[in-house]
Amino acid sequence: MPQRIADSGPPAVASSPNRRGAERHSRKCQICRHPLRAVIERTFVSRRSPSRIAQQFGFNDRSTIYRHAHATQLFELRGTQRGPFF
Numbered sequence: 001m002p003q004r005i006a007d008s009g010p011p012a013v014a015s016s017p018n019r020r021g022a023e024r025h026s027r028k029c030q031i032c033r034h035p036l037r038a039v040i041e042r043t044f045v046s047r048r049s050p051s052r053i054a055q056q057f058g059f060n061d062r063s064t065i066y067r068h069a070h071a072t073q074l075f076e077l078r079g080t081q082r083g084p085f086f
Contacts (some may be wrong), residue, residue, distance in 0.1 A: 021072065030059060031068040044069055045077045 026032045031040055036057065043053050050062035067077055
């Protein structure tokens with residue numbers, strides 16, 4: 001007969017803090033709420049300069065682009081691309 005492990009409450013969900021962070025990000029992020037979000041993301045993944053992207057789409061500076069890219073793992077996609085595609 002298998003031994004039963006004492007229950008110490010609800011299981012910890014490892015992704016809870018990440019999920020809350022992602023929800024907060026999507027509510028606050030200018031890019032997530034932008035009507036051309038997909039275009040902005042494709043432009044970033046195609047290795048265009050974050051400063052130029054910010055300027056082109058009217059963001060204050062490149063930190064908006066970097067913050068969004070980190071929160072949505074766009075850097076992983078960007079790393080798989082070779083050179084600009086425009």
